[in-house]
Amino acid sequence: QTVVTQEPSFSVSPGGTVTLTCGLSSGSVSISYYPSWYQQTPGQAPRTLIYNTNTRSSGVPDRFSGSILGNKAALTITGAQADDESDYYCVLYMGSGIWVFGGGTKLTVL
Amino acid sequence: QVQLQESGPGLVKPSETLSLTCTVSGGSISGYYWSWIRQPPGKGLEWIGYIYYSGSTNYSPSLKSRVTISVDTSKNQFSLKLSSVTAADTAVYYCARYYCTTTTCFHLDYWGQGTLVTVSS
Numbered sequence: 116q117t118v119v120t121q122e123p124s125f126s127v128s129p130g131g132t133v134t135l136t137c138g139l140s141s142g143s144v145s146i147s148y149y150p151s152w153y154q155q156t157p158g159q160a161p162r163t164l165i166y167n168t169n170t171r172s173s174g175v176p177d178r179f180s181g182s183i184l185g186n187k188a189a190l191t192i193t194g195a196q197a198d199d200e201s202d203y204y205c206v207l208y209m210g211s212g213i214w215v216f217g218g219g220t221k222l223t224v225l
Numbered sequence: 226q227v228q229l230q231e232s233g234p235g236l237v238k239p240s241e242t243l244s245l246t247c248t249v250s251g252g253s254i255s256g257y258y259w260s261w262i263r264q265p266p267g268k269g270l271e272w273i274g275y276i277y278y279s280g281s282t283n284y285s286p287s288l289k290s291r292v293t294i295s296v297d298t299s300k301n302q303f304s305l306k307l308s309s310v311t312a313a314d315t316a317v318y319y320c321a322r323y324y325c326t327t328t329t330c331f332h333l334d335y336w337g338q339g340t341l342v343t344v345s346s
Contacts, residue, residue: 116286151332153270160319160339161270166332204270206332212275212283216262219269 117141119207119217126223127195135220136187137205143186148207150188152181155202155219164203165190192222200224227252229320229337237314237344243307247320247337254278254301258323258330261294261305263316264339271316275323275330276303310344317341 118140127133137150144150146168153161163172165181168188178193188207192199205217233245247259261273274284276294284292288307296303307314318340321333 149329149331153333155270160321160336161333162336163332163334166324170331172332172334202269206272208330213285214272214275215285216270216272 117209117215119205119215121203121205121217121220123218124221124223126225127192127199129195129197129224131195132191132193133195133222134184135190135192135203135205135222136184137189137207137217138187139207144183144188144207146183148188148209150181150183151206152179152188152190153204153206155204161204195224197224227322227335229322229335231318231320231337231340233340233342235341235343237310237342238346239311239344240309243305243310243314243342243344245305245318245320245340245342247303247305249301249303249322254296254298254303258325259294259296259303260321260323260333262319262321262333263314264319265313265316273305273307273318312344315342315344 120138151166152164155161164179169181180191182189202219204219228250230248237243255278260275264270276282291308293306320337322335323330324334
């Protein structure tokens, strides 16, 4: 079974730029996987940041952007702020009506 | 504004069946895809499956043998049943709605607040 991979943790300085990635244990991520990205803070339901690779969800600041980098989907945060400290999850559409979440990345802003 | 609310027992005994209902308010369940997702304490999110308002379903291969998702359009509700539960099924269970076009579903745009279900004797 294919596993969706994410960095377990990442840190960024306030004002800095960070790129989180979303890959596959076997194969490359492309736009055909319709990658989406969710942000989750403790005790809260996730909220969508990016869907369909690079479309920002309503109300999401433009410092969040999505792309394909090499063989992975990527979420870039430009000008990180303290309240960006959260868990970030990618989701890939594997075909045949199946979606799979990545393991999540815990982002620290310090 | 669409709102989703999970309901059901917070404690289930091992080997029994976990049953949860998601009530949709502020909008119709018709015309949309609906999903269940879970999150064990301190761990990541896991996609369980989805149901279309018409009743068609699809499930995670890892849970398929134990999962049933159903819909009741008259009550604007959909439900989750997970059989033969063990402690590994202890998690916060979320219901959510898919944002879809005519051809593709892209993301989960509305979520419930989640409900913790503990499997313990």
